[in-house]
Amino acid sequence: MFYDWKPYVSVAERRKKAAKQMAKLAKQGRPVAPVVIEGRTITKTFWGNSWCENLEGYGDYANRLPRGRTYARNGSVVDLQIDQGAIAAWVSGSELYKVEVKINTVKNAHWTSLVSDCAGEIDSLIELLQGQFSQGVMQRMCKQQAGLFPTPKEITFTCSCPDLAYLCKHVAAVLYGVGARLDAQPALLFALRGVNEQDLIAKAGKGLRSSAKKPKSARLLDAGDLSNVFGIDLADAAPQKRTSAARKKPPRKRGATKTKRGR
Numbered sequence: 648m649f650y651d652w653k654p655y656v657s658v659a660e661r662r663k664k665a666a667k668q669m670a671k672l673a674k675q676g677r678p679v680a681p682v683v684i685e686g687r688t689i690t691k692t693f694w695g696n697s698w699c700e701n702l703e704g705y706g707d708y709a710n711r712l713p714r715g716r717t718y719a720r721n722g723s724v725v726d727l728q729i730d731q732g733a734i735a736a737w738v739s740g741s742e743l744y745k746v747e748v749k750i751n752t753v754k755n756a757h758w759t760s761l762v763s764d765c766a767g768e769i770d771s772l773i774e775l776l777q778g779q780f781s782q783g784v785m786q787r788m789c790k791q792q793a794g795l796f797p798t799p800k801e802i803t804f805t806c807s808c809p810d811l812a813y814l815c816k817h818v819a820a821v822l823y824g825v826g827a828r829l830d831a832q833p834a835l836l837f838a839l840r841g842v843n844e845q846d847l848i849a850k851a852g853k854g855l856r857s858s859a860k861k862p863k864s865a866r867l868l869d870a871g872d873l874s875n876v877f878g879i880d881l882a883d884a885a886p887q888k889r890t891s892a893a894r895k896k897p898p899r900k901r902g903a904t905k906t907k908r909g910r
């Protein structure tokens with residue numbers, strides 16, 4: 648195998664270069680959404696943690712993923728877009744590399760079974776997105792093969808870097824980046840998997856969408872707040888139609904609750 652030796656470029660220099668290139672793209676009207684990780688842990692919420700734990704739980708990736716953590720933490724994922732069945736990202740390495748990850752959408756029978764197993768367990772969209780539900784529901788969501796998170800067989804990826812490894816550090820960084828993005832915008836997981844999160848909510852989210860009925864819980868936010876906090880458009884709840892949600896910049900404030908487990 649032949650490796651092209653390149654002069655050492657510091658992280659700061661690489662980031663500067665990448666920032667310039669991304670600024671160019673932004674000027675052309677392309678939305679840019681970098682993965683910004685505050686603090687030591689990459690993910691902090693149920694959805695972000697579970698996304699990462701799912702990937703780490705498969706032997707296929709176990710040896711390869713750690714290389715991506717530093718990259719994800721130091722801001723190398725300079726752009727990350729999540730759409731139905733697809734993740735597109737730019738990662739700053741020796742150069743700027745393009746990463747594309749395809750993830751199968753959830754099959755109807757699989758989704759129906761998940762929804763039926765969680766029936767009546769989740770009261771509102773905000774509780775769903777904040778991961779506020781029973782241990783049973785958590786386990787059901789995270790169940791390998793049958794939950795909401797993809798198996799390695801459902802994931803394919805490409806990177807424009809010269810690394811011939813099965814899973815290069817750029818792809819690994821992007822996969823962690825998705826975890827971080829799900830902390831801020833958990834609804835993107837449902838969009839990515841092509842399912843409607845409203846199906847999981849008892850009474851189909853009537854309390855949220857109808858202004859006539861006031862939600863009983865004081866914790867509930869109104870639709871506008873939800874849109875801001877989670878980057879979702881409640882007026883257009885069908886995931887097939889709201890791929891634009893994936894292009895929104897992540898909200899500044901982290902709205903989701905912290906779980907005990909750090910990363």
Ligand SMILES: [Zn+2]
Pocket residue numbers: 744806807808809810815816817818
């Ligand atoms: Zn790569």
